Amino acid sequence: MFQFQQVFSRTNRSAIAEWWWTVDRGLLVAVTILFAFGVALVATASPPVAIRIGVDDAHFITRHIIMAVPAFLVMIVVSVLSPQYIRRLGTVILLGGIFLMMIIPFVGAEVKGAQRWISLFGLSLQPSEFVKPSFAIVAAWFMAHQKQYASFHGNLFAALLFLSCVVLLIIQPDFGMTVVLSAMFAVQIFLAGFPFRYMVVMLVIGAVGLVLAYSTLDHVKSRIDRFMNPESGDTYQVDRSLEAFANGGFFGTGPGQGTIKNSIPDSHADFIFAVAGEEFGLFFTLIIVGLYLFILLRGYNRLMESNDLFGVLAVGGILAMFGLQAFVHMGSSLHILPTKGMTLPFISYGGSSIIAMGFAMGVVLGLTRRQTRSAIARAGLSVSTRRGNL
């Protein structure tokens, strides 16, 4: 520990040392634990899936690690960047993502009736995953900038940008992603001071949109019908999922001992929470819920101290997206929400999406770093008190 402090001396002004003392280590640790849980759970949940589709047992495990390690590195690298660089990087990624989404209808691969994936450098990418966090950054910047320079129509630009992203998502069609993006943007404009009464109006519009999706898109309709009325159709997956939790009890059946993964096709992605519930039990699943809640509360708490409106809006939006995705995943497998194929951030097997999530969390870590000088000032104080204790 002594050595460690030597390396990261608080007066050391090198970039790494500065990063270490300013970044929120609580958040960093919590996310790292999620990464580790993810590898463990994919390792136990994926072999039956791999065998079913006729590939090697370790197929998904290897691929998950191949994606998780770069995702972690992306998170660290982004968290080192200054707000200006994050803004620029966000803009570049957003433009790239929108461009890829525009060409998807022509070159994308069609999977289960939707075109969402594109093949790039031998990787299959879902550009909309990257659009979410980068959109949060750019929209936050637009809105924050208008607060400072009233002549800049940031709110309008943000709204237009939002609409174009939604149109691109509806073309694919990706209903879940549209809901997540809309919720994220709603949180952002809410934080930016959008009046309450208009928020209510937008909620109504959102509800109308849901009803429209329900009445025009068959797969959305069947999902919601099945949720509302289990007798009407196949609730096989949710039934198995609930059975898995009951089977797990307090401490679970033990790693690898579960049976749900044999009966649910996407247990390594959309139902990994149920696998966790069965094999590791209530205790462990509550830890997972606690970790997500910790990340959210800790993140928003950091924002309370922030005096950078851009950071508040960007991080506020990204955290909302993160929290919503985790909530929808857990809610689906517990049957408090309709079944929606959404991954559990950092834990589910999800290929390139984990990299996008790493980027998003990197932005959160980067924008919630304590501003250099105040950190040093506080550090100085704490050092002197610590010396006193010694």
Place this chain on the structure above:
Amino acid sequence: MISRSPFNFSMRIDGERSSALDQARGRIVLIVGFILLAYIVVAGRLFDVTIIQGYFHAAEETATREDDVSKTHLARRGDIVDRNGVILATSLKTASLYADAKLMTDAEGTARQLTKIFPNLVYGDLLKKFQSERRFIWIHRNLTPQEQQKILNIGDPGLGFAYDYKRIYPQGRLTAHMVGYTDVDGRGLGGIERSFNSFLTKSSDTIRLSLDIRLQHILRRETQKAISDFNGIGGAGVIMNVKNGEILAAISLPDFDPHDPSAAQNDLHRFNRVTLGVYELGSTFKIFTAAALLEKKKVSMATTFDARSPLHRGNRIIRDFRPEKRVMTVPEVFMYSSNIGTALMGEAIGTQGLKAMYSDLGLMKRMDFEIDEMGRPLMPTPWRDINTLTASYGHGIAVTPLQLVSAVSAIVNGGTLVRPTLVMKDEKSKPQTSVRVISKETSLKMRQLMRLVVSDGTARKADVKGYMVGGKTGTAQKNVNGRYLDDKRISSFVSVFPMTDPEYAVFIMVDEPKPNKDSFGYATAGWVAVPAVARVISSFAPLYNLAPEQDAPDLAEPLRPFLHKVSGEGH
């Protein structure tokens, strides 16, 4: 932009920014409140599902187990027999050994002697259990009488017997997927054993299936031969009565030993390809397209379709496997299995029309059947007009083999829907279904077309003399993770005989057949599935005393005027 100094920032920040931040902070509190609420609901529900409902779940399990021990003599699980009364599953009463640690007098001696009788038990483990305070410890289930006698000779009062039933499947793996299997406590985990679990446990009555073990054997033998000859990874076969829907044989390969299902190398063995697997079966779907076309007014056998060049629609190009490069009549399109011609038929029928036909035939939704392992068909969503063209020749639409056979049965039996069934019913309780999907005239035309495929087309190897076999082949590229692979295919053949008055449908499918020397490098249905079906029919027909009719006029004869030339190999 931002004040860099922490000491006097409040003075430097301009008023509006500061108030905006204050407002944002207030609203963060609200958002955090929402999040807390949502996550508390999740945590509460977790507790509910895991502990509260888990308690009932566990209570249920232990309750049934106690029942088994106490009233063993009552709860004999019912037998399952085939249509001729051959036993497929039965229960034998056996003794199972348990120990009561409190009554044990000589833990060490008993443990040592037990390890001599059962070499797979470990002395240390047993001793640890015997020295605990537990009142009920399972030692060994389902003893043989000899083993039971040896245990009686040990004579320790801490050893006791519980009598329960062991499930025996005299036919072994032959009916594993359909009959299913049970766990050691006699609960059905698959097939009929699972779906009729409460019936079998409560009433102890016998269930008589429509299966015929002899046909089951023939079908398995020939499907296995086709798989082995062409090095496939699996296959499925179905024999069904096209008039009343009774399934006479249904097999899924590879299979497993129902006495020890956990020993199956992996899930692929337990996977029921007949009812749970959905496959793109390719050209066999042309039957339904042709039927939908012939149902239209103003369409006759002489209607032509231009298959001179590949069809460009949107960004797709539809090609023929073996292009004839000419304008073809309906029988020619069907006989040469032209994708272009069929796609044009699909276009003429229209999206609504084709979907309606598929839906009427029960191909669009999960089939209602007597076993639970049923697959849900996959189809293009959204269904655009281009999908109609591709679906017309079975591309991009995946159904279970059982669904395909049922739909084909409805086409050939005069045009009324049949509901496949595995359980024999009394003559009286048989539902009198007469839901008409196509007209009698169209059904006759379809039989002529399917006969033509066997007499002149891609399935000539299935022409078992005297039985007027008809059918349609299908060789589809396999879709693996959303990509169609050139070298992986599903070859299938659905046949019906006799075409003059159809009785039986025979279907065989081989998953990923590879070309071999004898097939001159082909792994198409005509080489893989068709000869297998022919062998099944050759064994099956004499067994059922179906007399061959050697000089009956060929049903396909009226179609000859519509054929322009007779050409070589098909697929």
